[in-house]
Amino acid sequence: RRKVTIQTLQKMKEEDVPITMITAYDYPSALACSSNFLVDINLVGDSLAQVCLGYKSTTDLTLDEMIHHSRAVARGTTHPFLVADMPFGSYHVSLEGTARNAVRLVQEGRVEGLKLEGGSEICGTVQKLTGMGIPVMAHVGLLPQRHVSMSGYRVQGKDAESATRVVKDALALERAGAFAVVLEAIPKELAAHITERLRIPTIGSLYEFLTIFMAHGNLGIGAGPQTDGQVLVWDDLLGTWAGHKAKFVRRFGDLKSERDSAIQKYAEAVKARTFPDEDTESYAIDKAVWEEFL
Ligand code: KIV
Ligand code: NA
Numbered sequence: 001r002r003k004v005t006i007q008t009l010q011k012m013k014e015e016d017v018p019i020t021m022i023t024a025y026d027y028p029s030a031l032a033c034s035s036n037f038l039v040d041i042n043l044v045g046d047s048l049a050q051v052c053l054g055y056k057s058t059t060d061l062t063l064d065e066m067i068h069h070s071r072a073v074a075r076g077t078t079h080p081f082l083v084a085d086m087p088f089g090s091y092h093v094s095l096e097g098t099a100r101n102a103v104r105l106v107q108e109g110r111v112e113g114l115k116l117e118g119g120s121e122i123c124g125t126v127q128k129l130t131g132m133g134i135p136v137m138a139h140v141g142l143l144p145q146r147h148v149s150m151s152g153y154r155v156q157g158k159d160a161e162s163a164t165r166v167v168k169d170a171l172a173l174e175r176a177g178a179f180a181v182v183l184e185a186i187p188k189e190l191a192a193h194i195t196e197r198l199r200i201p202t203i204g205s206l207y208e209f210l211t212i213f214m215a216h217g218n219l220g221i222g223a224g225p226q227t228d229g230q231v232l233v234w235d236d237l238l239g240t241w242a243g244h245k246a247k248f249v250r251r252f253g254d255l256k257s258e259r260d261s262a263i264q265k266y267a268e269a270v271k272a273r274t275f276p277d278e279d280t281e282s283y284a285i286d287k288a289v290w291e292e293f294l
Pocket of ligand 2: 045
């Protein structure tokens with residue numbers, strides 16, 4: 001099996017082979033995503049802000065922080081196609097500024113492609129980057145970087161006007177040169193429709209960390225199963241976090257209880273002085289040498 005490229009992903013769409021994408025934030029998570037050729041795309045998502053760095057919103061994440069983590073992920077990524085989110089504010093001020101920041105993420109962050117949130121209004125930016133040879137992954141529907149102006153983390157495309165806008169945005173972004181598009185928190189029918197109309201792959205997404213901010217009336221809708229691929233946040237997938245779980249989230253593991261139990265056993269062993277073991281887990285000095293030393 002070989003390195004995943006844009007061409008590989010395009011072929012997967014054409015041959016109806018589902019695309020797997022997972023977020024990675026550091027060297028060990030990247031290594032894990034690279035094992036056994038199971039994951040097609042590694043995303044250094046700006047969910048890094050909440051999941052790894054303890055910020056309240058992705059808008060708190062800086063370009064320097066994203067570069068720092070991307071470099072670590074790049075060291076552990078082998079065959080998956082490696083994409084990083086452009087942080088809030090790093091692709092909005094001017095085309096020149098955007099180009100400079102994108103080059104930094106590629107050269108210093110060592111990623112292959114960049115993901116940008118937004119619709120038709122960012123097509124000029126997408127064209128600029130793709131024109132430079134930087135592959136762009138689009139992201140429509142729920143845009144976490146705009147949660148303030150969108151009045152919260154809400155499912156998008158639930159009425160005709162909003163659905164039309166999401167479809168138009170996806171088509172425009174494809175025309176602007178995007179190689180794939182993430183569909184976040186839109187009705188499954190709309191996601192299936194967009195997947196059908198686009199030539200490029202669509203990837204359905206919804207992350208649990210967001211749902212703690214979502215109104216309960218909106219729960220129960222991700223982008224559904226009829227996209228070309230799925231993306232899950234590392235911590236949601238592994239169950240390293242055990243807060244409110246939305247209906248549409250599936251935890252494929254329960255690392256939180258494993259982790260907590262390991263820490264508890266370690267602490268108990270230290271308090272009981274049963275760790276480390278005198279014989280099997282300690283070093284000893286030659287008796288004669290020790291007596292002379294004394
Ligand atoms: O930041 C992120 O993790 C994402 C994915 C959930 C698509 O953008
Ligand atoms: Na993101």
